[in-house]
Amino acid sequence: MISEHETVIELSKKKVVLLTIGASIFVALGIWLLQLQFIVGILAIGFFGLCLVFSVIKLFDKKxxxxxxxxxxxxxxxxxxxxxxxxxxxxxxxxxxxxxxxxxxxxxxxxxxxxxxxxxxxxxxxxxxxxxxxxxxxxxxxxxxxxxxxxxxxxxxxxxxxxxxxx
Structure with missing residues (x-):
């Protein structure tokens, strides 16, 4: 609590690190899936790749x-x-x-x-x-x-x- 009229909630670096690790695992899984189901692998890499990029950006966000x-x-x-x-x-x-x-x-x-x-x-x-x-x-x-x-x-x-x- 900054004052009676303002509350500041910080980013949780621990949660963001966990999200980054999770996204990394699913990107790796997507790469492995490319061999079995190409479309599913591409979708997994695309979606979780974006999640990975976003989580890394948040990891370095100071606001x-x-x-x-x-x-x-x-x-x-x-x-x-x-x-x-x-x-x-x-x-x-x-x-x-x-x-x-x-x-x-x-x-x-x-x-x-x-x-x-x-x-x-x-x-x-x-x-x-x-x-x-x-x-x-x-x-x-x-x-x-x-x-x-x-x-x-x-x-x-x-x-x-x-x-x-x-x-």
């Missing part, structure tokens, strides 16, 4: 993973992070779960803004998030020094305190 304050939230939890989102643009939070992986979905008043104002790769991922969960902004605790339930509770507390004021 906090998430900041919550009276003005809004600053998302830096993933490579496709949204950056600053003022409370006036947040409509609430919900939970989306897939394969026992929970994600905190940030409801946004103008999702197209967060889809269109990004790089081509981010745009594809943000559009997929929007189609899958209803918002381009999705936060997991996979890279944060915080458990998912704590993250959800904290975000909801800030939204209840500051989000309703800006409506």
């Amino acid at each position: 906090p993973g998430l900041i919550l304050n009276g003005k809004g939230l600053i998302d830096n939890s993933s490579v496709v992070s949204a950056g600053f989102i003022p409370w006036s643009e947040v409509t609430g939070f919900s939970i989306f779960e897939i394969q026992k992986q929970k994600m905190l979905v940030v409801g946004i008043r103008n999702p197209e803004k967060y889809i269109e104002h990004s790089s081509p790769l981010k745009r594809i991922i943000n559009k997929a998030n929007y189609n899958l969960c209803g918002s381009p902004v999705v936060i997991t605790s996979n890279t944060l020094k915080m458990k998912f339930d704590e993250l959800t509770s904290l975000c909801n507390q800030y939204f209840m305190r500051y989000g309703k004021i800006s409506e």
Whole structure:
């Protein structure tokens, strides 16, 4: 806690290292699969190769993973992070779960803004998030020094305190 009105959640280097190791193993598995099932091998190498690149980028990222304050939230939890989102643009939070992986979905008043104002790769991922969960902004605790339930509770507390004021 930086102050009464700001909470800074650091990136967990331990979690990012584990993600990097996991992605490396699956890239190696994809290379091995090339011999048996070429298409599956290529897909595994492509997907987990991107995960590997993204996790290495996060490994050297010095910025906090998430900041919550009276003005809004600053998302830096993933490579496709949204950056600053003022409370006036947040409509609430919900939970989306897939394969026992929970994600905190940030409801946004103008999702197209967060889809269109990004790089081509981010745009594809943000559009997929929007189609899958209803918002381009999705936060997991996979890279944060915080458990998912704590993250959800904290975000909801800030939204209840500051989000309703800006409506």
